Amino acid sequence: MxxxxxxxxxxxxxxxxxxxxxxxxxxxxxxxxxxxxxPSTLIVGIDIAMDKHVARAQDDRGxxxxxxxxxxxxxxxxxxxxxxxxxxxxxxxxxxxxxxAEPTGHFWLGLAYYLKAKDIHFVVVNPMHVKKSKELDDxxxxxxxxxxxxxxxxxxxxxxxxxxxxxxxxxxxLREGIKxxxxxxxxxxxxxxxxxxxxxxxxPEFVDVFKDWSGKTALFTLREFPFPYEIRQMTPEEVLAAxxxxxxxxxxxxxxTKLIEKANKSIGIEIxxxxxxxxxxxxxxxxxxxxxxxxxxxEEITELLKDIPGAKEMMKIKGLGAITVATFFSKVGDLTKYxxxxxxxxxxxxxxxxxxxxxxxGQTRITKRGRKKLRKALYLAVRPLVASNPTFKALHRYYTxxxxxPLKKQQSLIALCGKLxxxxxxxxxxxxxxxxxxxxxxLP
Numbered sequence: 389m390x391x392x393x394x395x396x397x398x399x400x401x402x403x404x405x406x407x408x409x410x411x412x413x414x415x416x417x418x419x420x421x422x423x424x425x426x427p428s429t430l431i432v433g434i435d436i437a438m439d440k441h442v443a444r445a446q447d448d449r450g451x452x453x454x455x456x457x458x459x460x461x462x463x464x465x466x467x468x469x470x471x472x473x474x475x476x477x478x479x480x481x482x483x484x485x486x487x488x489a490e491p492t493g494h495f496w497l498g499l500a501y502y503l504k505a506k507d508i509h510f511v512v513v514n515p516m517h518v519k520k521s522k523e524l525d526d527x528x529x530x531x532x533x534x535x536x537x538x539x540x541x542x543x544x545x546x547x548x549x550x551x552x553x554x555x556x557x558x559x560x561x562l563r564e565g566i567k568x569x570x571x572x573x574x575x576x577x578x579x580x581x582x583x584x585x586x587x588x589x590x591x592p593e594f595v596d597v598f599k600d601w602s603g604k605t606a607l608f609t610l611r612e613f614p615f616p617y618e619i620r621q622m623t624p625e626e627v628l629a630a631x632x633x634x635x636x637x638x639x640x641x642x643x644x645t646k647l648i649e650k651a652n653k654s655i656g657i658e659i660x661x662x663x664x665x666x667x668x669x670x671x672x673x674x675x676x677x678x679x680x681x682x683x684x685x686x687e688e689i690t691e692l693l694k695d696i697p698g699a700k701e702m703m704k705i706k707g708l709g710a711i712t713v714a715t716f717f718s719k720v721g722d723l724t725k726y727x728x729x730x731x732x733x734x735x736x737x738x739x740x741x742x743x744x745x746x747x748x749x750g751q752t753r754i755t756k757r758g759r760k761k762l763r764k765a766l767y768l769a770v771r772p773l774v775a776s777n778p779t780f781k782a783l784h785r786y787y788t789x790x791x792x793x794p795l796k797k798q799q800s801l802i803a804l805c806g807k808l809x810x811x812x813x814x815x816x817x818x819x820x821x822x823x824x825x826x827x828x829x830x831l832p
Contacts, residue, residue, distance in 0.1 A: 421547035424509070430482040432473060433541025434499070435533040436492040437461070441499070442533040443469060445476050446541050453480050456534055461495065466502050473508075488544035490515050490536065491552070504554055511549040513540050555721045558695055562718040565689045569711070570761075572685065576678045583610075583671050590657050590664060591616055593650035597643060607672065608634040609647070614668055615661055619651035689714045698723070698816035705811075705822045707776040712769040716812055719762040729813035736763045738806050754802060766805040773808070779824030780804060786831050 425431065425448050435442045443457040457472045459465035473485055486509045489496050496512070503510045522539045523529055543549060555563050580602075587594050587601060591614060598606035612630060613619055619627070627644035657664075690710045693699040702713045720732055733739060737758030756763070773780040787800040795803060807827065815822060 418547050421549065424484075424486060425545055425547065426484065428481075428483045430473065430477050430480065430485040431541050431544050432485065432487045433537045433539070433544060434487060434489040435536040435540065436489050436496045436499070437533065438493075438495050441465070441469075442537045443472070444534070444537040444541055445473075446538075446545065447480070447482075448545060450542060450545055452538070456537065461498065463502075466499060470506065470508075485509065486511060486544060488513055488540050488549055490518050490540055500552060500554055510552070511544060512552050513543045513549045517543055517548055553721050553725075555718075558692060559717060559721040561692060562689065562696075562714055565685065565692065566711075566715050566718040569682065569685055569689070572678055572682050576675070576682065579671055579675045579678060583668070583675060586664070586668050586671065590614065590661075591651070591654055592656060593654050596650055597647045602675075604635045605631055605637065605639050610668060611672060614665065615658075616651035616654035616656055617658060617661075619648055622648065624648060686711065693717075698812075698819050701815050701819060701821055702812055705773075705777065707773040707780070708769060712765060713812075715765040716762070719759050719765070723813060723816040726813070729810040732809045732813055733806050735759055736766060736805070736809065738763060738766075738802065738809070763805070766808055767801065770801050770804045770808055774801065774804065777824075779827050780807075782828055782831070783807065 427448055429448055430445055430453070431447065432443055432445045439461055440458055441461060443459065445453045447453060454472075454476050457469065459468045459472075473487075476482070477485060487503055488511045489499070491512045492515075500510050500512075518536060518539050521543060522531065522535060525538070525542075584601065587610075593616075594606075594609075595601065598609070600606065601610070608631065613622070613627075624641050624644040627647060628639065628641055631639045631644070693703070693710060693714055696717055699713050699717065702708060702716075703710050720726075720735065726732065735758050737754060737756040737760065739755045739757070740752050770780070774784045775781070783804060784797075784800050787795045787803060788797055811822065811827070814820070
């Protein structure tokens with residue numbers, strides 16, 4: 389094709405390219421990607437590391453331009469990269485630049501946001517593709533930063549990349565909020581496990597009296613008289629009077645009597661109690677701290693959702709909570725940057741894959757190539773929807789009982805995850821109320 393034809397083709401695709409550069413992750417339209425690589429494009433591949441990055445440059449045919457650049461993961465290193473790119477563009481008569489990198493851990497984020505602020509087109513390549521492509525040039529499994537940077541540039545040249553969804557504004561706030569929430573829940577689970585471990589060592593019969601150790605009366609008991617020897621010295625009336633100072637709930641003499649009976653027959657450890665008490669108090673303090681922080685964080689996240697288009701309508705869906713909606717937006721960002729819900733299905737790794745050859749036809753499964761936390765959030769959201777939402781309950785019943793190709797329960801839940809993505813996409817785009825009849829239209 390002549391240079392004029394290439395320019396005309398790129399101009400025809402400009403509206404889609406602009407939309408694509410806005411953050412369409414997991415978009416596999418190869419023509420759109422290849423259209424951005426022209427004879428006037430400088431392609432830069434960067435191998436990301438914690439302290440120093442390695443960059444190599446080439447043209448649209450794969451001819452390497454200039455020597456490699458090793459630069460620090462600091463602001464002066466980023467400026468060094470821009471100066472190096474400018475010199476190569478001027479020397480080789482290039483007007484456009486596209487920078488590709490392998491997203492290693494979190495070390496690439498600083499560079500990605502920096503280049504985005506400088507209006508430089510930044511893309512990422514799949515680490516698995518880098519691993520499988522590195523033997524094409526030298527037929528050697530050797531791995532080093534210089535070689536990987538070259539492989540990354542080649543993958544970008546072939547259009548085998550995706551545009552990262554670099555969140556900003558309220559969506560970036562949600563991402564950090566959900567990340568902090570996950571950390572708090574993880575720490576809370578660890579503390580809960582240690583408290584239960586303590587109970588099982590020193591007063592295992594405690595759970596026979598209190599089925600939920602985290603209840604108000606149970607927590608008061610663990611703080612004031614957690615060991616059997618202390619309870620043996622008390623009467624049921626004294627136990628009940630102590631409970632009444634902490635809770636107004638209907639705790640009675642019957643439970644107090646049972647607690648004393650269990651303490652008299654306890655097999656718990658009765659040595660090292662001084663520091664065992666201190667350990668328990670420390671654990672309870674941490675438990676209450678994380679609980680309070682989690683409650684405050686959930687309130688802030690819910691308040692933040694009020695400013696996102698469509699979030700209010702999503703939270704009105706019966707069985708769908710605010711945290712699920714927040715997690716959804718923290719992973720996908722602004723829905724106006726997407727053209728089709730299938731892009732979100734791909735992002736969640738819910739795309740179906742088939743393994744077949746000739747007459748052999750294997751099972752169809754989901755790819756799981758995508759954001760596993762988004763997929764997990766959708767799955768955890770679908771389960772209560774199937775239990776409490778009439779529309780999703782009817783869909784689940786249809787999928788599992790239809791005469792032709794009925795699904796197993798787990799397969800149905802996965803299929804409903806994809807359905808939920810499409811529902812949230814439509815509501816977010818149109819800010820409309822959820823109408824379950826549209827989902828059930830055409831079903832017997």
